[in-house]
């Protein structure tokens with residue numbers, strides 16, 4: 251059972267984030283306005299570099315321009331290492347393009363070390379995301395607002411901006427959101443990205459018209475909790491679409507609480523990749 255990080259831990263770690271010289275994109279105000287405290291769902295107040303919930307007295311840092319509303323860290327990497335990698339990525343984000351930034355990420359040390367052929371495979375996987383999305387992009391529908399839960403490098407968020415007026419990507423992996431932002435900025439799109447936990451979503455109930463989740467469930471240890479978030483959020487999208495690597499596995503259902511069985515699926519390739527990722531402490 252995971253334990254929640256103490257507020258002191260989060261404050262301390264966010265303060266130790268070393269500023270980088272390059273200008274850091276600020277989150278858009280209209281995006282910040284939709285964020286809620288992931289624990290009590292109150293509207294947080296915006297203060298310099300953080301969002302503060304007066305109701306439950308929690309503060310959520312905005313680190314390198316990314317609101318971090320996690321209540322626990324990425325299970326694959328300690329919080330401080332997540333931030334440190336994020337800083338390194340952001341420091342390179344101005345001078346490298348998206349492809350180069352993905353390659354740079356995989357040049358950083360991992361524990362245990364990732365064999366070069368495996369790194370190449372991970373890079374290829376990220377760089378071909380948009381091709382795979384072509385296979386199911388029509389399934390996510392169209393409308394006002396769209397959320398990609400577990401967005402990784404935001405390939406689907408990018409594509410969804412063709413069909414939705416407002417798109418958001420969220421992920422528990424802080425470091426990957428900096429690469430995601432590069433993808434969106436490079437495409438001239440507004441990067442509405444937030445770091446958060448799938449079972450503690452920081453959004454108003456029922457806010458999104460469509461929610462997608464690609465290759466998320468392999469990462470969620472408490473799958474039931476992710477499907478029925480314990481803070482009452484639930485995925486109250488009017489449509490939900492769950493796809494794994496190009497294969498839609500749950501589409502156009504109009505219920506906020508689908509049967510667990512219909513969510514538990516992963517393509518063999520994808521499951522294997524994620525097992526390898528987990529084994530390499532990414």
Ligand SMILES: [Zn+2]
Pocket residue numbers: 287288289290291292303304305306307308
């Ligand atoms: Zn709160």
